Amino acid sequence: MKIYTVGGAVRDALLGLPVKDHDHVVVGATPDDMLRKGFRPVGKDFPVFLHPKTQEEYALARTERKTAPGYRGFVFHAAPDVTLEDDLVRRDLTINAIAQDEHGALTDPFGGVDDIRNKVFRHVSDAFGEDPVRVLRLARFAARYGDFTVAPATFELMRSMVANGEVDALVAERVWQEVAKGLMEAQPSRMLAVLQDCGALARILPELAINDRLLQVIDRAASEGLELCVRFAVLMLAVPVAKINTLSERLRVPNDCRELAVMAAREQAAIANALALSAEELVRLCERCDGLRKPQRFVQLLQAVECDARMRHDRDFPQSAWLQAMLAAVRGVDAGALALACAQEPKKIPAVIHAARVEAVTNAISSQEVP
Numbered sequence: 001m002k003i004y005t006v007g008g009a010v011r012d013a014l015l016g017l018p019v020k021d022h023d024h025v026v027v028g029a030t031p032d033d034m035l036r037k038g039f040r041p042v043g044k045d046f047p048v049f050l051h052p053k054t055q056e057e058y059a060l061a062r063t064e065r066k067t068a069p070g071y072r073g074f075v076f077h078a079a080p081d082v083t084l085e086d087d088l089v090r091r092d093l094t095i096n097a098i099a100q101d102e103h104g105a106l107t108d109p110f111g112g113v114d115d116i117r118n119k120v121f122r123h124v125s126d127a128f129g130e131d132p133v134r135v136l137r138l139a140r141f142a143a144r145y146g147d148f149t150v151a152p153a154t155f156e157l158m159r160s161m162v163a164n165g166e167v168d169a170l171v172a173e174r175v176w177q178e179v180a181k182g183l184m185e186a187q188p189s190r191m192l193a194v195l196q197d198c199g200a201l202a203r204i205l206p207e208l209a210i211n212d213r214l215l216q217v218i219d220r221a222a223s224e225g226l227e228l229c230v231r232f233a234v235l236m237l238a239v240p241v242a243k244i245n246t247l248s249e250r251l252r253v254p255n256d257c258r259e260l261a262v263m264a265a266r267e268q269a270a271i272a273n274a275l276a277l278s279a280e281e282l283v284r285l286c287e288r289c290d291g292l293r294k295p296q297r298f299v300q301l302l303q304a305v306e307c308d309a310r311m312r313h314d315r316d317f318p319q320s321a322w323l324q325a326m327l328a329a330v331r332g333v334d335a336g337a338l339a340l341a342c343a344q345e346p347k348k349i350p351a352v353i354h355a356a357r358v359e360a361v362t363n364a365i366s367s368q369e370v371p
Contacts (some may be wrong), residue, residue, distance in 0.1 A: 001029040003058070003086060003106065004099035011095050014116050015145075024058040025087050025099065028080045034058070048290045061087040063102040063182040064127075069086040076312050086111050092134045094122045095139070122151040129157050132167045136178035136204075139194040143185035155198060162199040175204050178249040185230045188222055189215035207243040214238065226303055229257040233304035237268060259295060263289055271305045276324075278362040282326045283354065291327045298327055322368075329364035330357045 009022045026034070031047045039049035039058060047060040062078040071286040084099055084107055094112035098158045106113065110124050114288050121138055128134050135158050142148060150158075161167055182191035192210050195201035201208065214235070221234045232253070236244050241262050248258040270277070270285055278286065291298035302324070306317040342349045 001034060002027045002084075002101070004101055006088070006099045007096050009092070010098045010100050010106070011112075011116065014098070014113065015102075020328060022054075022056045024056065024083065025061050026058050027061045027084050027087070029060060029081070030080055031060070034060070048203045054198050056326060062090075063087070064090050089125055089306060091124055092128055092131070092146075093136060094124055098123050119145070119148045120151050121148055121154060123154045126157070128154070129161050129166065132161060132170050132172055133178065135161060135195075135198065135200050136170070136175065136182075139191040139200070140178055140182040140185065142194045143182045143188050143191035145234055146187045146190060150194065158198040158200070162203060167200050167203050170204065174252045176253055180228055180232075180257075182233070183218070184222075184228055186222055187219055189219045192218070207239050207249065208235070209238070209248045212352050213311065220311055221304075221307050222302075224307065224361065226307065227300065229254075230300050230304050230307075232257040233261040233264040237265055237304065237308050239265060241265050248310075248321050256297075260300055260304065263297075263301055264347070265290050267301065267304045268308070271302065271319055271323065279365060280360050282323075282359045282365075283330055284359075285323075286327050286330045287354075292331055295327060295331065299324065325368060326361050326364060329360040331358050333357050 004025050004027070004311060005022055006025045007023045009019045010283050031041065031049075031058035034047070034049045035041070042048050042050055042057075047062075049055070049058045061082040061084060063082055064077070076301070088097040088099060088107070088109060092109045094115045095191065097108075097110050098112040099107040101107070105179040111122075115122050123129075123139060125135075137153070138150065138158070142150070154260075179191075182188055185191065192201065192215060195204070196210055201210070203342075218231065221231045226234075236247075239247070239261075244258070244265060245260050247253070248261070253261075261289055267289060268286065270281075274282070274285075286292065286298070289298055289301060302320040306320050309317050309319075333353065335353045335356075338353050338356055339349045342352055
């Protein structure tokens with residue numbers, strides 16, 4: 001039995017980056033061998049085990065054979081006679097097909113070290129074309145490693161995967177998972193650009209039309225460290241609300257991301273014009289956006305709109321601070337006390353509370369200097 005560290009841990013160490021997770025491949029072992037050493041099995045499709053102490057993943061060396069469209073259409077074979085090179089050749093990119101033994105010696109049969117040095121994404125073999133998830137993963141890596149380029153032959157292979165319909169077999173949840181990860185990288189614009197250039201974007205996100213300004217805005221959202229739901233909302237600002245809902249349903253986008261994106265697209269004009277809104281309009285905006293129950297989401301809404309507006313106009317966006325002050329005034333109204341005072345006439349309660357909020361915002365406007 002021989003154990004090697006593989007994949008991202010080796011790649012990032014060679015790049016001089018922090019290593020977060022360690023994955024291992026085990027050559028010359030059986031599942032029974034692993035169980036006898038105290039490893040806990042977790043793999044369903046092929047034997048993967050967790051180390052009894054570190055909980056890191058150890059997978060038996062394996063080969064795979066394509067049997068059906070999509071990334072699930074594979075049959076795996078793991079046995080003691082599967083070599084390290086047999087295992088590495090099935091991996092997606094050369095930079096991920098490098099193994100390191102316990103003494104630090106590297107096994108690099110496909111030139112991954114040179115590709116790291118030259119900052120190139122290159123597929124290991126034609127097996128890349130059998131798994132459409134690899135198109136998404138490469139695009140996500142482009143967002144993470146901003147100075148890497150895609151090898152021409154790899155780009156052509158990706159384009160052919162789009163043309164022959166392989167990308168259409170992607171499962172919705174996996175598309176969202178990879179897109180979400182890419183949005184949280186340092187340069188999400190590069191993920192979108194790679195997907196656009198190979199034709200995959202039109203297949204997985206047909207509602208989205210990217211342009212240079214959108215790419216700049218989404219990178220600004222990343223540079224400001226905004227949360228995933230805010231970055232998704234920024235991406236969707238120019239998409240009609242109906243199409244945001246269609247996209248979200250298809251990809252099963254989490255509710256927090258979907259709701260914020262819809263709200264930002266719907267309210268961006270009102271937020272941009274916030275300094276000119278009346279007290280009545282400001283209260284209705286806060287109520288419409290559920291800012292009283294969810295003030296943090298209201299802040300996220302402002303972050304998304306501000307990110308786009310500042311990139312568009314290249315100046316400060318005082319509307320954010322102004323609207324937060326107005327929301328504070330609205331939330332300062334004691335709705336419970338007003339409802340109790342109107343207990344004998346419950347039908348009047350909503351109007352009384354609303355009027356009190358308008359009065360509170362009117363006072364807040366008069367006490368603050370409009371930017």
